[in-house]
Amino acid sequence: MFGISTLGWIHTIGSLPAIPVALYMFVRHGRIVPHSPLGTVYLVSMLVGAVTVFLIAHAPVSYALGTATILLLLAGYGAERILGRARAARYIETISLSLSAFLLMLPTITEVLRRVPDGHPLVTDLKSPLLLGAQGGLLVFLLVGLAVQVVRLARQATIAGS
Template sequence: MFGISTLGWVHTIGSLPAIPAALYMIARHGRIVPRSGLGALYFVSMLIGAATVFLVAHQPVSYGIGIATILLLLAGYGAERVLRPSPAARYVEIICLTLSVFLLMLPTVTEILRRVPDGHPLVTDLKSPLLLGAQGALLALLIVGLTAQIIYLRRAGQGRAKRS
């Protein structure tokens, strides 16, 4: 079904829980919350997806996305341990984890458009206007979302400084 191998299904199903977990945390908290149950689910699911991409990928860009995703996850989840609880750690955490969501959604949207409906996908060419538009929309969401998160962090930091 959809031209996906058994290992491809392991990759897909293993990384699938990261999508609703990320969407919920971003809608509810405005960011990925690493030290939460959903944050742990996101981390494990993303690691499964990023690690198994090396076994199922057919394009070199997929390896780059897998490596970048793993590095962003480790940096985002480890920022507070390395930099101690600080504004810098919070910025690193939010930027890295937001970028990891983008790297999750970019291939997800691409693969859905290239495989659905089964046998007659919406996109057959990587230069399709529909695919490029969807990828551009994801990039715009990344830019707007990350900008909003940084502005919020900055204002929250200024508010704390004024109260001190």
């Protein structure tokens, strides 16, 4: 179904929980909260997706996305351990994990549009206006979201410093 191998399904189903978990945390907390039960679900799910992409990928960009995702997860989940409770740690954590969510959604949108509906996908060309528009919209959402997160963190720091 959808031209996905068994390993591809493991990759897809394994990484799928990260999407609703990330969305919930963005809405509820304005960011991905790494050291929480849902943050652990996000980490495990993202690692399943990032690691298995090396086993199923056919394009070099997939390896780059997998590597970048793992590095962003390491930065996001390790910032507080390395920097302690320094203000910079919260910024690194927030930005890294938001970028990891972007790197999850970019291939997700691409693959959904290239596979659905089964047998007659909405997009057959990587230069399709629909696909490029969806990817561009995702980029705009990332940039606006990062700006809001940084402003929010700065305000929290100002309030905490008062």
